[in-house]
Amino acid sequence: xSSGRTPTTGRRRAVGxxxxxxxxxxxxxELLMLGFAVLVPILAYANVGLAMDGSLPAGMLSYGLGLxxxxxxxxxxxxRFAPYADPLLxxxxxxxxxxxxxxxxxxxxxxxxxxxxxxxxANQLMWSGIGLAVFIGVVWLxxxxxxxxxxxxxxxVVALVLLAAPAFFPSRKEDFGAKIWIxxxxxxxxxxxFAKIILTVFFAGFLMVKKDALALASRKFMGLYLxxxxxxxxxxxxxxxxxxxxxxxxxxxxxxxxxxxxxxxLYVATERTSWIVFGLVMSLGGAAVVASTESHVKTRINxxxxxxAAFAPKPPPQSSEQIGQTLMSLGSGGxxxxxxxxxxxxxxxFAAKSDFILGSFGEELGLxxxxxxxxxxxxxxxxxxxxxxxxxxPFGKLLAVGLSSAFALQVFVVAGGVTGLIPLTGMTMPxxxxxxxxxxxxxxxxxxxxxxxxxxxxxxVEPAAAIPEPAGPERYGPGSxxxxxxxxxSS
Numbered sequence: 001x002s003s004g005r006t007p008t009t010g011r012r013r014a015v016g017x018x019x020x021x022x023x024x025x026x027x028x029x030e031l032l033m034l035g036f037a038v039l040v041p042i043l044a045y046a047n048v049g050l051a052m053d054g055s056l057p058a059g060m061l062s063y064g065l066g067l068x069x070x071x072x073x074x075x076x077x078x079x080r081f082a083p084y085a086d087p088l089l090x091x092x093x094x095x096x097x098x099x100x101x102x103x104x105x106x107x108x109x110x111x112x113x114x115x116x117x118x119x120x121x122a123n124q125l126m127w128s129g130i131g132l133a134v135f136i137g138v139v140w141l142x143x144x145x146x147x148x149x150x151x152x153x154x155x156x157v158v159a160l161v162l163l164a165a166p167a168f169f170p171s172r173k174e175d176f177g178a179k180i181w182i183x184x185x186x187x188x189x190x191x192x193x194f195a196k197i198i199l200t201v202f203f204a205g206f207l208m209v210k211k212d213a214l215a216l217a218s219r220k221f222m223g224l225y226l227x228x229x230x231x232x233x234x235x236x237x238x239x240x241x242x243x244x245x246x247x248x249x250x251x252x253x254x255x256x257x258x259x260x261x262x263x264x265x266l267y268v269a270t271e272r273t274s275w276i277v278f279g280l281v282m283s284l285g286g287a288a289v290v291a292s293t294e295s296h297v298k299t300r301i302n303x304x305x306x307x308x309a310a311f312a313p314k315p316p317p318q319s320s321e322q323i324g325q326t327l328m329s330l331g332s333g334g335x336x337x338x339x340x341x342x343x344x345x346x347x348x349x350f351a352a353k354s355d356f357i358l359g360s361f362g363e364e365l366g367l368x369x370x371x372x373x374x375x376x377x378x379x380x381x382x383x384x385x386x387x388x389x390x391x392x393x394p395f396g397k398l399l400a401v402g403l404s405s406a407f408a409l410q411v412f413v414v415a416g417g418v419t420g421l422i423p424l425t426g427m428t429m430p431x432x433x434x435x436x437x438x439x440x441x442x443x444x445x446x447x448x449x450x451x452x453x454x455x456x457x458x459x460x461v462e463p464a465a466a467i468p469e470p471a472g473p474e475r476y477g478p479g480s481x482x483x484x485x486x487x488x489x490s491s
Contacts, residue, residue, distance in 0.1 A: 026084075026087035027075075027078070027079045027083060027087065029087045030075060030078070030087035030088070030090060030091060031075055033087065033088060033091035034071050034072070034075055034090065034091045034094060036091070036095075037071065037091040037092070037094040037095035037098065038064070038067050038068045038071055038094065038098065040095060040098070040099070041067060041095070041098030041099050041101065041102050042060065042063070042064040042067070042098075044098075044099060044102045044340055045057060045060055045063055045064075045102050045105070046060055047339075047340045047341065048102060048105070048106045048109070048340045048341040049341075050341075051339055051340060051341030051342050052106075052109060052341040063101075066125070067094075067098055067101075070128070070129060070132045071090075071094045073132070073136065074090060074094075074132050074135055074136060075090065077135075077136040077139050077140060078090060078139060078450060081139045081140050082139050082450050082451055082453075082454035083454070084453075084454045084457040084458040084459075085450040085451070085453045085454040085457070086383050086386075086387060086449070086450060086453040086457070088379065088383050089380065089383050089384075089446050089449055089450055089453070090446065090450070092376055092379055092380050092383070093380065093431060093442070093443065093446045095376060096373075096376060096377075096380075096430070096431035096432055097128055097131075097431045097439065099361075099373075099432065100124070100357070100429075100431055100432035100433065100434075100439075101121060101124055101125055101128065102340075103353075103357060103360055103361060103432070104120050104121045104124050104353050104357075104434055105121035106340065106341055106360075106364075107345070107346060107352055107353050107360065108120060108121050109341075110346040120353055120434050123436075124434055124436075124439070126436075127435075127436035127439050127440060128439055130436070130440055131439045131440040131442070131443035131444075132443060134440055134443055134444050134447070135443040135444065135446065135447045136447075138444055138447035138448060138451070139447050139450060139451065142447075142448070142451050144451075144455065145395075145396055145399060145448065145451050145452045145455060146393060146395055146396065146455075148201050148204075148205075148395075148399070149204075149205050149208070149395045151201065151205075152201070152202055152205030152206060153202070153205075155198045155199070155201040155202040155205070156199075156202040156206075158198050159195045159198040159199045159202060160241075162191035162192070162194060162195040162198065163191065163192060163195050163241075163245060163254070163258075165182055165191055166180050166181060166182055166191065166192075167248045169181070169182050169183060180192055180251045180254065180426070189436075189437050190435065190437035190438065191437075192251065192254045193435075193437040193438050193440075193441035193442075194437070194441050194444075195254075195258075196254075196257060196258065196261070196406045196410075196441070197403070197406070197441060197444060197445055197448070199258060199261065199262075200261065200265075200399060200402035200403055200406055201399065203261065203262055203265045203398070203402055204265070204395055204398035204399040204402055205395065206234070207265055207266060207269040207398055208269070208394050208395050208398055210234070211269040211270055214234070214266065214269065214270045214272075214275075215269075215270040215271065215272060234262075234266075236282075238258070238259060238262045241258070245258070251426070252287075252297055252300065252423065252425045252426065253410075253413050253414075253417075253425030253426050253427035254427070256283070256409075256413055256425065257406065257409050257410060257413060257427070259279070259282075259283055260279070260283070260405075260409050261402060261405055261406050261409060262279075263275060263276060263278075263279030263280075263283075264401070264402075264405045264409075265398060265401060265402045265405065266279075268398065268401050269398060297423075299320065300320075300423045300424050300425075301423050302316070303320045303322075303323050303423075303424065304323065304417075304420065304422070304423040304424065307323040307324045307327055307420055308324045310324055311324060322348060322355075322356060322424075323417075323418075323420060323424060325347055325348045325359075326348055326356050326359035326418055327419075327420060329343070329344070329345050329347070329348060329359045329360070329362065329363040330359055330362040330363065330418075330419065332344075332363055333362050333363035333364065333365070333366045333367070334366050334367070335366050335367050335368060336365075336366040336367075336368055336369075337362075337363065337364050337365040337366030337368070337369055338363060338364050338366075339364060340364050340365070341364070342364065343360065343363040343364040344363070345359055345360035345363045345364065348360070353433065353434040354428055354433045354434040354435055355414075355417075355418075355424070355426055355427075355428065355433070356418060357429055357432055357433045357434070358370070358373075358414065358415060358418045358419075358429055358432070359418055361373060361432070362418075373432075374411075374415070377407075377408075377411045377430075380404075380407060380446075381404050381407060381408045381411075383449075383453075384400055384401075384403060384404030384407065384449050385400070385401065385404050387400045387404075387449055387452050387453040387456055388400035388401045388404065388452075390453070390456035390457060391452055391455070391456045392455070392456060396452050396455065396456065399448070399452060400449060400452045400453075403445050403448060403449055404449070406445070407430060407442070407445060410427055410429075410430055411429070411430060413425050413427055414427050414428065414429045414433075415429075430442045
């Protein structure tokens with residue numbers, strides 16, 4: 001006799017279930033913040049026109065529509081290819097890029113810069129569009145950031161080629177001795193801006209494999225655990241590389257950025273404070289040696305030590321007025337600034353739109369405006385570090401930390417040089433300053449951070465629920481070869 005129950009036809013297959021459909025992806029929040037990020041530069045654009053001409057600028061509508069269209073296309077790409085990415089990184093970058101375009105246009109409109117500082121707003125808008133196109137390409141083509149780990153040592157070779165290439169091209173007189181550009185006719189590119197991203201990929205892949213060996217300590221000295229001698233190799237190589245960059249290309253900013261980036265990532269990977277101490281000692285020692293032998297670096301250090309020397313009755317040779325003019329520009333801005341379009345920052349002349357654009361903002365927006373800008377930069381770094389904390393793989397953690405640190409170090413180097421905290425380095429303020437290479441590279445950096453955050457915030461697939469096996473005759477289906485228990489029951 002059978003038991004009267006319908007036998008099962010085999011074991012049921014359990015299917016994994018994802019909660020991705022129920023988790024918020026915050027894309028609507030990003031769209032709302034993007035509207036605010038586009039509105040602020042449009043209002044700033046109108047403010048400049050009213051202050052300088054007493055009327056709204058003629059290109060205000062086209063500028064607003066162009067910036068809004070670029071931001072919307074970028075948002076749609078993120079919504080499609082990185083739906084769980086951080087919702088603030090894209091609006092923050094758009095806000096900085098838009099404000100930089102407004103200030104460059106304002107300085108163009110002043111018409112009192114050097115003739116060689118051609119009107120640059122249209123050119124910068126074009127490069128911003130190219131940067132957003134690169135951003136969309138990275139978000140679309142980079143399916144998973146962990147793919148970059150396969151190219152660890154290829155990244156090292158590419159980065160070294162990019163860093164060394166400018167040394168083989170002649171520098172112009174207006175470059176003041178720095179060989180950081182590759183110029184072919186009217187086209188120029190600054191490969192160091194892209195090298196910082198590629199080097200970060202190499203550092204992340206290298207340290208993920210070697211972090212355990214680098215974390216070992218041989219002895220303790222003055223409260224610090226000293227690394228083993230054979231483990232000092234990587235940091236010595238990077239230190240020598242940064243010194244070579246400084247000597248052959250007289251690029252103080254890139255040298256500091258790359259070496260500082262490696263030391264920060266090394267500390268994060270090993271959690272050894274001794275690496276920070278070694279890094280500081282080696283960087284200061286190298287800078288002191290080069291400053292005593294390289295005339296270009298020596299000039300910048302002298303200008304930092306005495307920024308007003310150029311205004312003396314008998315100024316020393318090779319003195320620079322720029323730092324002194326920038327400090328006076330910041331001082332005239334005071335707490336709330338002179339107002340957009342009402343400053344005289346064009347007196348800085350050379351590099352007023354690029355290296356010293358922060359001085360222009362400081363004069364017209366004041367200390368309050370500068371603090372707001374630094375807060376926006378700080379939020380970009382904070383969201384990047386938050387992405388690193390949320391990343392589920394060690395390579396993603398190190399890569400996010402490295403990209404965020406490179407961004408933060410560049411902001412610190414530029415702001416420190418403009419305000420007189422450290423010697424001037426000649427680097428550009430991310431997104432704000434004039435420079436095609438800088439804006440394109442920084443949009444690529446934001447795109448990689450968004451892909452890492454998308455992977456980190458994406459809901460994990462829930463494990464398949466195990467279905468318990470029925471006890472008794474229901475466990476076997478017909479034809480399964482199981483013993484016929486009903487025969488024994490009927491007998």
